[in-house]
Amino acid sequence: MILTPAAKKFVLHWGEMGQAWGINRTMAQVHALLFVTPEALDAEEISKSLDVSRSNVSTSLRELITWGVVRRVHIIGDRRDRFEALKDVMETFRVIMAERKRREMDPTIALLEHCVVEAKLGGTSEEYTRDQLEKMLEFVRMVTLWYGHIDRLSTSALERLFRNGSRLVKLFGWISPGQDRDPATPDDVEAVESLQPNE
Amino acid sequence: MILTPAAKKFVLHWGEMGQAWGINRTMAQVHALLFVTPEALDAEEISKSLDVSRSNVSTSLRELITWGVVRRVHIIGDRRDRFEALKDVMETFRVIMAERKRREMDPTIALLEHCVVEAKLGGTSEEYTRDQLEKMLEFVRMVTLWYGHIDRLSTSALERLFRNGSRLVKLFGWISPGQDRDPATPDDVEAVESLQPNE
């Protein structure tokens, strides 16, 4: 079980990336390894490939399975558990988004709601703070709501959305709401009609 | 300089959130504090409020300024530097996105390009790995390109985009490209015409 140079570089980089996003390095490396490997690997192989302890691999795998980006697979006639990553990038992305929403956005909304209520008790002295907290709350709610809609889209629909950034600009990019430009000019309709898979 | 309970809770939570996103706790706390405080604060006040050392505050402020979410302000007749955060949430969000793109997406694209080239040298044995890396690269490129478009939008336009998630579903949510549903049915046009600030 020796990694090719390309795989090795990717695994290392993914580990760094993980850290920048608050994810344990080994965990990110295990994920990267499984992502680029055609067959499901057992813990021993992962341990050897990344040169980390079995226990560390075990913990990382548990976490990755909890996140939903890795799953356990069994091969008949082999007692060992094997593991494989979600192989579809967009799907992986979605799963991670869903999990982060659940873990971070939802509790943040709850906390902000609490803080806003509490800040109201303070009267005028806390007015500014309350306003800011309310704005933040509104923003997080807005993003969460948006996410809720986007999450309903199929992978292919999501891809269309991503590939049509320029159309989004046309659709939403008039200067000031209702003042500068009509939202439904022929241009916009054309933009919708010409939705294409490429930029 | 004593924090209200609401501000305190927010600051602490923001610190935790920061960690989950790979941001130093103190740094996130300083940002949270400045965000909910009406006036610009000097380093001493921040240090006292958060109960961390002056030097730690200094470092955190430097970082926050580098990120572009905090700026130095001067008050005539006072030698002390004071600091205030961007007060607009959406603007703050944009600045952070831009910085993360620069720091993480761009280098990731560069690395993936390199890896793909290298994996091609491996011939058929690395075929699968190369495919996966290519898919990942394509995804990151797609998101980056999309971001590039979205970033051109004004704050108000961005807000419209976020508040119209359901329209996006209508616009992009047909099942399979070109097969299941025409992209520009009357429904879609209506969806564009009725863009509204609220869900």
Next chain:
DNA sequence: TTTACATTTCAGTAAGGACAGAACATATCG
């Protein structure tokens, strides 16, 4: 220029998290 105040940098320390190895648990087969 000196003094007082502010800020930054730096070196050592402390805290937290990652990690290895051992112990434990479970399961399969002789």
Next chain:
DNA sequence: CGATATGTTCTGTCCTTACTGAAATGTAAA
């Protein structure tokens, strides 16, 4: 029932990073 293989959990250690306090640097008034 051992014996062997596999998987998990736990404990202590190590490493990284955050952090402090002190020293150095900078700056503005006296």
